[in-house]
Amino acid sequence: MTTIIPFGPQHPVFPEPISLKLEIDNDVVVGALPSLGYVHRGLEKFIDTKDYIQTMYICERICGICSGIHGITYSRAIEKLFNIEVPERAQYLRVINSELCRIHSHLLWLGLFADGFGFESLFYECWKYREGILDVLEKFTGSRVIHSMSKVGGASRDLNDEQIDHIQKALDTLEPQVKNIEKVFVNNYTVKKRCVGLGVMSKQLAYEAGTAGPTLRGSGNAIDIRDTPDYDIYRDLGFKTAVGKDGDCYSRTKVRIDEIFESIKLVRNALSKLPNGEISVPVKGSPTGEAIMRAEQPRGEVVYYVKGNGTKNLERLKVRTPTFANIPSLLLMLPGVKLADVPIIVLTIDPCVSCTER
Amino acid sequence: MGMLNLILANISSKPVTRLYPFEIRETCKEAKGRIIFNSENCILCGICQKKCPADAITVTKADKIWELNVFRCIMCTECVNGCPKNCITISCERAKTGAKEYIKILVPKVDTPKTDSPKKASSK
Numbered sequence: 208m209t210t211i212i213p214f215g216p217q218h219p220v221f222p223e224p225i226s227l228k229l230e231i232d233n234d235v236v237v238g239a240l241p242s243l244g245y246v247h248r249g250l251e252k253f254i255d256t257k258d259y260i261q262t263m264y265i266c267e268r269i270c271g272i273c274s275g276i277h278g279i280t281y282s283r284a285i286e287k288l289f290n291i292e293v294p295e296r297a298q299y300l301r302v303i304n305s306e307l308c309r310i311h312s313h314l315l316w317l318g319l320f321a322d323g324f325g326f327e328s329l330f331y332e333c334w335k336y337r338e339g340i341l342d343v344l345e346k347f348t349g350s351r352v353i354h355s356m357s358k359v360g361g362a363s364r365d366l367n368d369e370q371i372d373h374i375q376k377a378l379d380t381l382e383p384q385v386k387n388i389e390k391v392f393v394n395n396y397t398v399k400k401r402c403v404g405l406g407v408m409s410k411q412l413a414y415e416a417g418t419a420g421p422t423l424r425g426s427g428n429a430i431d432i433r434d435t436p437d438y439d440i441y442r443d444l445g446f447k448t449a450v451g452k453d454g455d456c457y458s459r460t461k462v463r464i465d466e467i468f469e470s471i472k473l474v475r476n477a478l479s480k481l482p483n484g485e486i487s488v489p490v491k492g493s494p495t496g497e498a499i500m501r502a503e504q505p506r507g508e509v510v511y512y513v514k515g516n517g518t519k520n521l522e523r524l525k526v527r528t529p530t531f532a533n534i535p536s537l538l539l540m541l542p543g544v545k546l547a548d549v550p551i552i553v554l555t556i557d558p559c560v561s562c563t564e565r
Numbered sequence: 566m567g568m569l570n571l572i573l574a575n576i577s578s579k580p581v582t583r584l585y586p587f588e589i590r591e592t593c594k595e596a597k598g599r600i601i602f603n604s605e606n607c608i609l610c611g612i613c614q615k616k617c618p619a620d621a622i623t624v625t626k627a628d629k630i631w632e633l634n635v636f637r638c639i640m641c642t643e644c645v646n647g648c649p650k651n652c653i654t655i656s657c658e659r660a661k662t663g664a665k666e667y668i669k670i671l672v673p674k675v676d677t678p679k680t681d682s683p684k685k686a687s688s689k
Binding site: 260268346350363364 | 593595596597618639640643646
């Protein structure tokens, strides 16, 4: 006989309200049903009252952690609509901002994950290192969380030599620190005991379920939007996709740690190759037509669809966020695991509910 | 041995946290702290009101009032970039706690030189 128990929306391990109705049979999960809608804000409808430049600030507020990449993706979608070529320096600045966002997001997630299985000191350690990156972002963009660095037509802020030095010094400090926490996440007995062989998704199943981001790459699929020809300049910077092989929670954690090192390398390369020139081009008129733009967020692939009808407001804005793609695969992972392991598996998809519901 | 090193390092190192409110973190000069409005050159054109995505600025031309709702402001600096007279600037200092909800400023009368409008000029 099975019992249905509510898991969330308020739960100690959840940073955001996601509700799962778990069907359990003697401490083993048999099925799960998600329930969303607790933080729905109607942002896609709200853009009816704002013009397409103001909409960028609304898109940045979809999520607090990956706000920079939301803004950049929206700007790129509008630029595609206008058929505008953005200056090369602005593209490099966007890459630097995106990768710094990714580092701080992954460090935040590693901390939350450590807290999820009760490793408090590791949680504090991860968040302590994240502070250094937030300071860098404050010096670069002017604010620590919602950056507003990107704008339609380029970038709103430039980097000077002093800021470049600050970023490089911060990365030099961060790299040994991340290596330090990597040792714990990879070798620690407790972490291995909680993560290895848990929530396994095969390569084929992860692909078929439409999984995105580190959850997909943790199962052995080398799919990353940054590695596609239409995505900015990542290939020039020597980008390599981080891939896991086992498809379990341990593999997903390792992918995220590898991505931090990859992002550090990308920021360093971008700073060394930063070209001179303008940082933005003027954008005037009202957009007509439709455009789709994809980008790789810390959690996975985000898709922006914009449709303009010649007025100053967009007719439609649609966002597909990575967590929305990862929820079906989460439901496939849960059957067969014990109730005590459910928080670990839910955390490994890095759920961002405010992104999903908007 | 690793544990002993960790203990010694923690004893000899400085604390990670600050003794707030006695030690207040210094903001960098690039930080977006708060909006400062200088009413001397303001011509009440209302561009800042149109550009603001959060509807935080209200310009009343009849009463010559420029208002900023601090709690609505999202620090996007669109108003700073849009102001044709450079009246709005941004300071790196953060607003202190318990600040008033509104910044309400009466704009003094500015003597703008009277010029003929382009329509009149063309008709003549």
